[in-house]
Structures are given as structure tokens and as C-alpha cells.
């Protein structure tokens with residue numbers, strides 16, 4: 001998407017045709033900086049330390065991590081070690097394993113001497129596929145927004161609530177949950193987004209708000225616990241969130257707090273949609289609560305906050321009583337029964353096994 005009028009993606013190949021550039025998302029919202037990945041380890045660290053994050057972007061970065069490895073040492077042993085190193089960076093988003101499996105599938109039948117070129121080609125394909133999938137999710141989600149807009153008074157905005165960042169910063173471009181929002185905005189449909197700040201890393205306040213603002217989309221940042229109140233007072237027309245892993249039966253794993261939003265939406269009759277690119281479906285599992293590994297991250301993300309001072313210095317401060325233990329579960333699982341529909345690249349699909357299998361028969 002555009003940043004101050006200049007088109008950007010979150011990851012791209014540099015002019016040297018081998019090093020990879022990423023936007024460093026740990027610097028948002030106060031700094032826009034990029035980082036060059038020159039080795040597989042750079043890609044692994046970028047994923048682990050969340051310079052890049054968001055299931056599709058994690059997959060794309062891992063794919064280029066394999067390409068960077070193939071350039072240095074394309075042997076079976078080296079590629080297997082790279083697969084393991086990248087796979088170990090974060091446990092929840094299934095796109096990581098999906099992308100790594102795609103790369104190994106693409107490389108294993110090529111002689112080592114030809115693997116680097118094939119790896120870069122496949123990584124580029126994965127990025128292009130992500131953009132096309134997200135644009136299709138945008139078109140399919142746009143129909144839902146149009147149907148709500150048709151019942152509104154002229155000029156009255158459709159109010160969408162979203163959680164965390166499932167925007168273009170979580171993907172290669174367009175985003176998943178935000179793709180329908182951008183298309184509605186670009187198509188002249190009045191739209192407003194309630195942006196959950198999304199503690200503890202504040203991906204909503206620092207990423208979603210930043211990207212919506214740069215695209216001119218009206219939005220309001222809210223504390224995470226506000227959404228239920230807004231729904232009780234008819235101020236939310238629909239929820240659209242992303243996902244890091246959705247099971248074959250439609251259980252949705254997403255950023256911590258998503259489940260509570262789904263409960264509030266269910267209780268208030270607010271449609272709750274999940275934007276779901278097919279690489280994020282884990283067809284090997286059905287029960288999200290029992291089978292999806294939930295990442296636990298450093299307690300520092302809870303006890304510390306980083307911001308900018310009046311004179312422009314970036315500072316980190318402690319915000320929790322010294323010595324208090326903290327827990328930092330990064331994701332939760334929303335059972336399929338609370339999901340109104342899955343907005344996929346092949347249409348809006350019911351959150352149930354048979355419907356998902358019909359939509360993606362080649363993978364079921």
C-alpha cells in the first residue's frame with residue numbers, strides 16, 4: 001500500500017537480486033525504517049524478534065530465508081537445518097510451516113547448483129500469491145460491507161471493529177482483514193474502523209492505526225476492553241479479524257483477545273468474520289483448543305512500554321508493579337460456533353468442516 005504517496009510492500013528483493021529488504025515493524029508508529037536480510041539467520045531473527053510479523057508475512061520472510069540459505073549452501077543438510085531454524089522461530093502461525101514446506105517441495109528435485117535460482121523464484125511466487133489472495137479476500141469481504149452500507153443513511157459509515165493487525169503490514173500487501181476495508185474506502189463507501197489497541201504489543205495502536213491513517217481511512221483507536229460496550233450500543237456493524245491458524249473445522253486462532261471479541265459479538269448479534277487466506281488453514285487438525293500451540297512470549301512485553309518523548313526520544317518504561325509475575329499468551333482460539341463466516345480468496349465460507357473442504361478440495 002502507499003506510504004506518503006509511495007507504493008510499498010512489506011518485503012522485497014533488492015537491486016542486487018539476492019539480498020532482501022523488510023520494513024522493521026518494531027520501530028512503528030514513530031519511525032519508518034527498513035532492514036536488509038543477507039543470510040538465513042537474519043530472516044530467522046527478523047521473525048523471532050517480530051521485525052516482521054503476521055502469518056502471511058512470516059511465511060514470505062521464511063521463504064526468502066530459505067533462498068538466502070540456498071545461495072550460500074544449497075545442500076540437503078544445509079536446507080534441512082535452515083528449515084528447522086526458521087520453523088523454530090514462532091510456533092503458532094501455520095503459514096510458517098506452509099511456506100517452508102512449499103520451499104522444500106520446490107527445491108528437493110533440483111540439483112544443488114540450480115537450487116538458489118529456484119528458491120528465489122518460489123519465494124517471489126509466494127509473495128505474489130499472497131497479494132492475489134488478499135485482493136480476492138478484499139473483493140469477497142467488500143460484498144459484506146456493501147450489503148451493510150445499503151441499509152445505512154447516505155453518508156453514514158459502516159462501522160467495522162478489528163483486533164490486532166491483519167493489515168498490509170501483516171502480509172506482503174493489502175492485508176487480510178483490512179483488504180475489504182481498503183476496497184470499500186477506495187470505492188467511496190463511507191467506512192470507519194474501531195481499532196483495538198491490542199495489548200501487550202499494541203499492534204492495533206501502532207500498526208493498524210498507522211496504516212489506516214496513511215491510507216486516509218477513518219478510524220478510532222480503543223482500549224481492548226471497549227469493544228463489548230460499543231457492540232451493546234449498536235456502534236459496531238461487523239467485526240473482521242485475521243488469523244494465524246484456522247483448523248479444518250473452522251476453529252480460529254488469532255491474537256489474544258479475539259475470543260473475547262467473538263463472545264461479545266455473539267451476545268450482541270454482531271456478525272463476526274475472519275479473513276482467512278488458504279495457506280492459513282491447517283487441514284491436519286480439527287480441534288483448535290486442543291491442537292494449536294499457543295506462543296508464550298517474554299513478560300517484558302507486558303511489564304514494559306516503549307514510546308516517544310516530547311523531544312523525540314524513544315524511551316522504554318516499566319508499567320507493572322516491580323517483581324509481579326506476568327503471563328503473556330500471544331494467541332487464543334475462537335471456536336467455529338462463534339464465527340459468522342470465513343472470508344477466503346474463494347468466497348465467504350461457513351466455519352465448518354464440510355464447507356471448508358468443498359472450498360479447498362485439493363487440500364482437504
Ligand SMILES: CSC[C@H]1O[C@H](OP(=O)(O)O)[C@H](O)[C@@H]1O
Pocket residue numbers: 053054055056163164165166167170171175176177203241242243244254255256330
Ligand atoms: C494476517 S495474519 C495477522 C495476525 O497475526 C498477528 O499476530 P502477530 O502480530 O503476533 O504475528 C495477529 O494475530 C493478526 O491477526
